[in-house]
Each structure stands twice: as structure tokens, then as C-alpha cells.
Amino acid sequence: MAFAALKDDGTVVAWGDKTTGGDCSEVQAQLRDVMRIHSNSRAFAASKADGTVIAWGDKTTGGDSSMVQRQLVDVQNVYSNSQAFVALKSDGTVVAWGDETTGGDCSKVQAQLRDVQHIIPNDFAFAAVKADGTVIVWGDSDTERDFSMVQRQLVDVRNVYSNSQAFAALKSDGTVVAWGDYETGGDCSEVQAQLVNVKRIVPIHKAFAAFKSDDTVIAWGLVDTSPGTMWT
Numbered sequence: 001m002a003f004a005a006l007k008d009d010g011t012v013v014a015w016g017d018k019t020t021g022g023d024c025s026e027v028q029a030q031l032r033d034v035m036r037i038h039s040n041s042r043a044f045a046a047s048k049a050d051g052t053v054i055a056w057g058d059k060t061t062g063g064d065s066s067m068v069q070r071q072l073v074d075v076q077n078v079y080s081n082s083q084a085f086v087a088l089k090s091d092g093t094v095v096a097w098g099d100e101t102t103g104g105d106c107s108k109v110q111a112q113l114r115d116v117q118h119i120i121p122n123d124f125a126f127a128a129v130k131a132d133g134t135v136i137v138w139g140d141s142d143t144e145r146d147f148s149m150v151q152r153q154l155v156d157v158r159n160v161y162s163n164s165q166a167f168a169a170l171k172s173d174g175t176v177v178a179w180g181d182y183e184t185g186g187d188c189s190e191v192q193a194q195l196v197n198v199k200r201i202v203p204i205h206k207a208f209a210a211f212k213s214d215d216t217v218i219a220w221g222l223v224d225t226s227p228g229t230m231w232t
Contacts, residue, residue, distance in 0.1 A: 001017055003016050020041075034047070036078075043062040051074045053078060074091065081102060081103055084103040086126050094119070106126075114130070123165060129159065133156045135154040143179070150177050156173065157170070157177075162203055163206060165184045166179065166182075167180050198212055207223045
């Protein structure tokens with residue numbers, strides 16, 4: 001376990017387990033004018049005022065960005081999941097690094113990652129929503145497979161939501177498309193007919209709840225239906 005503190009002067013102090021980011025001495029000189037620090041389970045990435053990114057920690061899970069460092073310019077935002085990082089650049093392109101099996105390698109879909117508006121991570125994959133309302137997914141092979149089965153439905157997407165192992169897309173017509181681990185919300189077929197006129201989706205750890213325009217709620221996945229359960 002490690003911690004990193006961002007100081008008012010834009011410098012960074014790290015402590016804790018050295019192998020997971022508690023020691024930033026190798027990049028300390030570069031940690032100036034830092035605007036934000038991002039973390040995953042074993043590494044950190046710092047977004048700087050000049051649009052560059054500096055990473056440290058476990059090299060296999062994103063602590064080493066040397067292979068993509070030249071591409072990490074004009075970065076608009078950085079996203080992380082359990083073992084990888086993704087940078088969204090101001091031109092709408094994407095750079096990924098870290099564990100390849102959980103999204104640190106986006107080479108298979110790199111050509112499609114243009115005009116990206118925002119990125120949504122779950123623990124094992126990333127989903128990118130493009131300006132044309134389509135979605136691109138990469139990371140865990142099971143998630144990629146499940147995505148391929150619904151990709152044609154993912155048009156006119158307004159937003160994508162994630163929980164630990166699944167994704168749900170809210171389309172402009174108020175319908176919903178889900179994919180990922182079916183037990184934790186990646187399969188909404190049992191409630192599909194009811195998923196119309198949806199206004200917003202709330203992700204839960206292993207489920208989703210859809211709030212409809214008639215003020216009803218439809219939930220799917222591993223849902224806690226015990227008395228006193230709160231939906232916010």
C-alpha cells in the first residue's frame with residue numbers, strides 16, 4: 001500500500017510500499033507543476049499543467065510509461081482501472097499503458113479511437129464514448145467478447161456507466177444496452193422490456209439501477225432487495 005500527496009506548489013510526496021508507488025524518487029525531478037494525481041491498485045500517474053503525464057510505481061501495472069511517454073502530450077484527462085491507465089488527449093485520441101490484459105494495451109482498437117469524448121473504466125476494461133455516439137471497448141478478453149455481441153446496438157449512446165465488472169449504456173432514445181459479467185449487470189435481458197424512457201443509470205458494486213421518467217426504478221445484476229436498501 002502506498003500514498004501520494006499533491007502539494008500546493010505542484011510538487012508530490014509519496015510514501016508507503018516502494019514497489020507500488022511509495023517511492024517516487026526516480027521521477028521526483030519531473031514532478032513539478034502537477035495538477036492531479038491518479039492511482040490504480042499498484043501505481044500512480046501525475047497530470048501536469050503542460051499536458052504531460054508522469055507515472056511511477058509497479059512497472060507492470062502502469063508505473064512505467066516509458067513506452068508511450070512521447071505520446072503523452074496535450075493530455076486532457078487520465079483514467080485508471082485496477083491495473084492500467086488511459087490518457088485522453090485534447091485531439092480525441094487515446095494512449096494506454098499498464099497491464100495489457102486489463103486495458104493497458106489498446107493497439108487492437110487504436111484506429112477506432114478517434115473523436116473520443118470520455119472514457120469509462122471498470123476493474124478490468126475501458127469503454128470510450130465517441131462523438132458520433134458509438135462505443136469502443138478494450139481490456140479483459142471476456143468483456144471484449146461480450147461487447148462484440150452488442151456493439152451493433154451501441155449507436156446514439158448518451159452515456160456509459162460501469163460497476164466492478166460490467167457496463168451499461170444509456171441511449172438517446174431512453175433504452176439501455178448492457179455487457180460484461182452477466183451476474184453483475186452485464187445481462188439485462190430479463191428486464192429489457194422495462195428499460196424504456198430511462199433518464200439515468202446508477203451503478204452499484206455488482207448491479208445497475210435505471211431511473212425512468214415515470215419515477216420508477218428498474219434494477220438488474222446482484223441486487224440487494226432487503227428492506228432499508230437506499231437508492232440515490
